[in-house]
Amino acid sequence: QVTLKESGPVLVKPTETLTLTCTVSGFSLSNARMGVSWIRQPPGKALEWLAHIFSNDEKSYSTSLKSRLTISKDTSKSQVVLTMTNMDPVDTATYYCARIPRGELFPFDYWGQGTLVTVSS
């Protein structure tokens, strides 16, 4: 059974760095062409892709947020970590991780439940 679960702080202060962890089960991050993305959704708004990382350690970032994002993985722990620097109230959103099973030209087939992050002083 494939599952993904996000974890991290529910509240961060402006200018702080956010660190989120996605723990996966039911598949391996080392499987060929396997990837995990981070996607966010501000309250009442649409989905926004942030970054992804693949089994070969290839990484890509949203053009608009690239300077603030870092994605990494620990295959032995089945975890993908996203850091976002210089948080602002507009970054308040539910953050999801999602699986990409067959390389970049494939959509997200399994999603985590999401974690709501609020940015406020």
Next chain:
Amino acid sequence: EIVMMQSPATLSVSPGERATLSCRASQSVSSNLAWYQQKPGQAPRLLIYGASTRATGIPARFSGSGSGTEFTLTISSLQSEDFAVYYCQQYNNWPLFGGGTKVEIK
């Protein structure tokens, strides 16, 4: 930069009726287009990929069509559990979602 536009923003439909949702890309995305369903408080669920292939476990009343820049999601006979927000997403380049269509009960 690609832009994904969905229409209408809100669609009011009676149970049992057909719903037709549109998604337009500002440039060709080939058939690298997916549709997701999202209910309140839940993560999105993959419905359609490759513009027209139903994901595992998705009922046959959901169908997708189109290629290039124009895509359609059709729900042939709306059930109560189908009232939700639907997003299209292109994955021909960096993943990009449309703004969503809310399907509500008429």
